Amino acid sequence: MPELPEVETLKRALTPLVLNKRLLELNFLRKNLRFPIPSSELHKGLLNQKISAITRKGKYILIHAPDGSLLVHLGMSGRVTQAPSMKPMEKHTHALFKFEPNIYLHYIDPRCFGCLLWIPKGNGHPLLDGLGPDPIDQEITAQEMKMAAKNCSTVSIKNFLMDAKRIAGIGNIYACEALFAARIYPKKPARKINVAQWTILLSVLREILQKSIVAGGTTLRDFHSTDGSQGYYKFKLAVYGKENKPCPICNEPIKRIVQSARSTFYCKVCQK
DNA sequence: AAAACTACCTGAGTGC
DNA sequence: TGCACTCAGGTAGTTT
Structure with missing residues (x-):
């Protein structure tokens, strides 16, 4: 699905679901997407933490927590859906999230071109730092x-x-x-x-x-x-x-x- | 250094 | 029905 409008739409859809909510459970069903999923860092950084903001830069979504941010990219075939439980509903479900009170999000990506990464608080990230201005967020002249x-x-x-x-x-x-x-x-x-x-x-x-x-x-x-x-x-x-x-x-x-x-x-x- | 190309995957669609 | 083939919304890394 993902071009910029789809990513922005996802950001808007996610915000009311997870903003100011704690992440209660996290489960990864594979080790790699485009890059290795830093599973232990993500568990350490996100579990039981309250989501403080959700932002977007280009086609990247950042889910901010006190100690850092989850960087999400959907690649060419990625999707995030809401589901009734932590049980995978579809083929190619790679990550499962439970937010309080009972919000379940599934990350699905058949081609595995997307990524899920951890950016510690205060750090930049090479994927974001080289990005040009956003055509919507910022005024480009x-x-x-x-x-x-x-x-x-x-x-x-x-x-x-x-x-x-x-x-x-x-x-x-x-x-x-x-x-x-x-x-x-x-x-x-x-x-x-x-x-x-x-x-x-x-x-x-x-x-x-x-x-x-x-x-x-x-x-x-x-x-x-x-x-x-x-x-x-x-x-x-x-x-x-x-x-x-x-x-x-x-x-x-x-x-x-x-x-x-x-x-x-x-x-x-x-x-x- | 800039620009073009390749690779990473699975799935959908087409023509035989 | 099945096989072989082409193409797909992204982009990092490599080659030219």
């Missing part, structure tokens, strides 16, 4: 983006958007959708995007992300069910996955190309 792209010799605007070191949290879908909305050709070199275009791009990007978060908001109701991945599909995609379908603006068939081994969808008439 067009001027700053223009400056950041100035020295990119060859990077396309699409690859620029997808590089978390430059802007955090923009995945393949939203990169394609934002470029379509801003009418920018995905292969255009990032350094050639002028301030006026950056202004439009940032504005449509925020708008799309916000709309998608709102769509995701409807999943809060479904959050108790086993499927936590709803809202994602409720946001209407204009170009992503629409190869050969008519462009919603001009009816030209949408093209699919490959950039850095990832599919890019765009309209060759509307995007220049």
Whole structure:
């Protein structure tokens, strides 16, 4: 499920469930995800501790406790669901949490590209420290983006958007959708995007992300069910996955190309 | 140094 | 029905 709006939706769904609650039980069903799960550190740092805040940076969620934070990433296929007990309900359930009074959360990730890590209080973490500004949380100015792209010799605007070191949290879908909305050709070199275009791009990007978060908001109701991945599909995609379908603006068939081994969808008439 | 590529996994979908 | 194949929303680490 996870692109930035889905992660934000998860953060919002988790907050009322676990904020100011103690973690009563913790169980890991495998040793590794993308990285080894630091099981004993997480037990030591989290058990019987009260959750003081839940924050997000890019696609990472931080669940804060007095001595440190649980860093959660969902990778490409991860989900968190609420369940009636500590008993795994689904294949690929890797971690089980019980919060007071009777809140059970299951971490499920078929491809194991996600991670669960422990960050001691006061420490940074290499996964977070290199991250660019968050397109929703922080105000990014067009001027700053223009400056950041100035020295990119060859990077396309699409690859620029997808590089978390430059802007955090923009995945393949939203990169394609934002470029379509801003009418920018995905292969255009990032350094050639002028301030006026950056202004439009940032504005449509925020708008799309916000709309998608709102769509995701409807999943809060479904959050108790086993499927936590709803809202994602409720946001209407204009170009992503629409190869050969008519462009919603001009009816030209949408093209699919490959950039850095990832599919890019765009309209060759509307995007220049 | 920057940019492109590979690897990590399982599952869904397609064509034969 | 089953097999072989392609592709998938992320990103750290390696290679060019």
